[in-house]
Amino acid sequence: MAAKKLYESFSKSLMEEVHRWGCMKQTGVSLRYMMEFGSKPTEKNLLISAQFLHKELPIRIARRAIELESLPYALSEKPAVLKVRDWYLDSFRDMRSFPEIKDSSDEREFTQMIKAIKVRHNNVVPMMALGVQQLKKVMDPKIVYEDLDEIHQFLDRFYMSRIGIRMLIGQHVELHNPNPPPHCVGYINTKMSPMKVARNASEDARFICLREYVPSHLHLMVFELVKNSLRAVQERHMDSDKVAPPVRIIVADGLEDVTIKISFPSPSSFWHFPLNFDVLKRGGIARSGLPKIFTYLYSTAKNPLDENLDIDSTDAVTMAGYGYGLPISRLYARYFGGDLQIISMEGYGTDAYLHLSRLGDSQEPLP
Structure with a gap:
């Protein structure tokens, strides 16, 4: 009944239009193209950009809205997922209701509209995570979550598309910034220091633990x-008098890639410590456990999502605890032509390799 009630809030003609636009071909762009095109944010270029987004965004949004209608294991019927679907349908309606963009005045109004759409979708990740949690509560506890390929593949497509949509909107909006930071073209920093971003991200992570490319994406x-x-280190040493081993970061500057390696050397201890909290007695992740760390239905950390969470709330929810940090981080890396690899030696330790493409000319991996 809940699904039917929410569905009825959208007209039949709108749903037909969603399905029509969802069948259209997406157009991918490269990071290099975004940078070169945005290096001269003239009124003409901003108008061209807005006209492209006016056609492209409804296609991408429609595809996700359609997919949200027919998910396996009745995931589409979960209240949180229905809420996300409504956000996508509302955004599609807003996009299609906006008239043809003919001049700079239209472009400025369009920019404000897509900026509001981006804000509307701020909590898509925690809301989808809540929907998955609602599904897990009614599933057979004997089910092996990493075997649910259909759900994992859907979430990979869904979040990859979300990254692209937010990148396109954010890049266009930022080109309107009258005082852009030095060396920045919209979202893109042409002189970014991976070492500096890694150091800042490490300090932020240290602060969180003590409390219980595009720089923002690399930071994430x-x-x-x-x-x-x-x-993992903190939990392992919580009741120990031993000094916790350091987490070490190496940034390698290659011709094609910048690679960031995160590892756990410990001169005073034989074992290292794994990612995603899969802490074993002698360190590292068992080979049988590696598939789990890139799934969306698994985490050994305390889940921060309250089953009674107000799904109309706009409060941000941390990614820690519902197992999305690693799979979404890998999607960000792949979106920009890189990758994230986790290599573990059971009984010894785990290393993470984050590869970032220097070239920036790979097309978006459109789902």
């Missing part, structure tokens, strides 16, 4: 990796 990825590492 390194933050998640270091946070997981520090949390």
Whole structure:
């Protein structure tokens, strides 16, 4: 009944239009193209950008709205997922209701509209996580979550698409900034120091643990990796008098990639400490446990999502605790032509390798 009631809030003609636009072809862009095009944010270029987004965004949003209608294991019927679907349908309606963009005045109004859409979708990740949690509560406890390929593949597509949508909107909006930071073209910092971002992310992760490319995206990825590492070390040494081993970060500057390695050397101890809190007695992650760390239905940390959470709330929810840090970090890396690899030696330790493409000319991996 809940699904039917929410569905009826949208007209039949709107739903038909969603399905029509969802069948259209997406157009990917590269980071290099975004940088070169945005290096001269003239009124003409901003108008061209807005006209492109006016056509492209409804296609991407429609595809996600359609997919949210028919998810396996009745995931589509969970209240939190229905809420996310409503956000996508509302955004599609807003996009399609906006008239043709003909001049700079239209472009400025359009920019404010897509800026509001981006804010509307701020909590999509925790809301989808809540929907998955609602599903897990009614599933057979004997089910092995990493075997639910359909759900994992959907979430990979869904979050990869979300990254692209937010990147396109954020880049266009930021080009309107009258006082951009030095060396920045919209979201993109042309002189970014991976070492500096890694150091800042490490300090932020350290602060969180003590409390219980695009710089913001790189920060997110390194933050998640270091946070997981520090949390594992902290939990392992909580009742010990021994000094916890350090988490070490190496940044390698290659011709094609910048690679950030996060590892756990410990001169006073034989074992290292794994990511995603899979702490074993002698360190490292068992080979059988590695598939779990990139799934969306698994985490050994305390789940921060209250089953009675107000799904209309706009309060931000941390990613820690519902197992999304590593899989989403890997999607960010892949979106920009890189990758994230986890290599573990059971009984010894675990290393994370974050590869970042220097070239920036790979097309978006459109789902």
